Amino acid sequence: MSNFTFLNNKKWTILAKLGTQAENYLHTDNNASMLKMRMFGEQIIDYILATLKIEVPRFATQDDKIKLLRSTGINGAIPDLFDIVRRYGNKANHEGYENKKDALECLVSMYKVAAWFYIKVTKDTSIKPLTYKMPRPVTTKAPVYNIEDYAKEKEEISEEHTKKVSSVKEETKTAVVTEKDKIVEKEVEETLDLNEAETRKKLIDIMLKDAGWDVSNNELVKLEFHLENHKELGKKGFADYVLFNKKVNQLQ
Secondary structure, eight states: OOTTGGGTTTTSHHHHHHHHHHHHHTTTOHHHHHHHHHHHHHHHHHHHHHHTTOOOOTTOOHHHHHHHHHTTTOOTHHHHHHHHHHHHHHHHHHHOOOOHHHHHHHHHHHHHHHHHHHHHHHOOOTTTTOOOOOOOOOSSOOOOOOHHHHHHHHHHHHHHHHHHHHHHHHHHHTOOOOHHHHHHHHHHHHHTTOOHHHHHHHHHHHHHHHTTOOTTOTTTEEEEEEESSOSSTTOOEEEEEEEBOTTOOBOO
16 A cells, blocks of 8 residues: 555545555656656645645746745745755656665655645544555556656646645635644654754755765765854854865865
């Protein structure tokens, strides 16, 4: 059974399908898995923004939407997870990128977002314990999925997606958020380990790798680097990341 089965009701069937397909591709075609999760992220972020009553410009990109999400004061790990999937999905789409570990990262990231959103909207906590289980290899190989298929599928689900977003907006008009709902949401965030410090580190690592840095090289990329005279004379501090060139000179 797919980790995304809980979405398979009259509201979120497209999301459930994309999640299941991405898991089916994980062991045989992780490029396709990342493309499916890229599409998943592009769908569910619209539902979340609609739920939060955020107006989205007509031609907003996924990057634009993630920035809007950050501005809402939402748990910072959530836009980070979207950004992680966006970056891997873009590489899969434009570079034919393949990496099973990164494809799994996308699946786990979108599972956390989907579980958080599902409980927030439906108030149904029966999907707990909110633990992502590693998909088993499928016995029947999933059909070949290429960029042309990806573009075609996005077009096919576009109209239905627009209707779903409108439906969410209407439901949000009469939605009531109680103090109990806020407590449950906080508990769900803790259970899903929506920790902004951890997701931000993952995101920065991806950005550094894309810029050509080897984050595993402790000589060139140092974490929590201690600083003397930090911001003022005699004061100590630290920087989350410090980059050094091959001559071991600190980069400004």
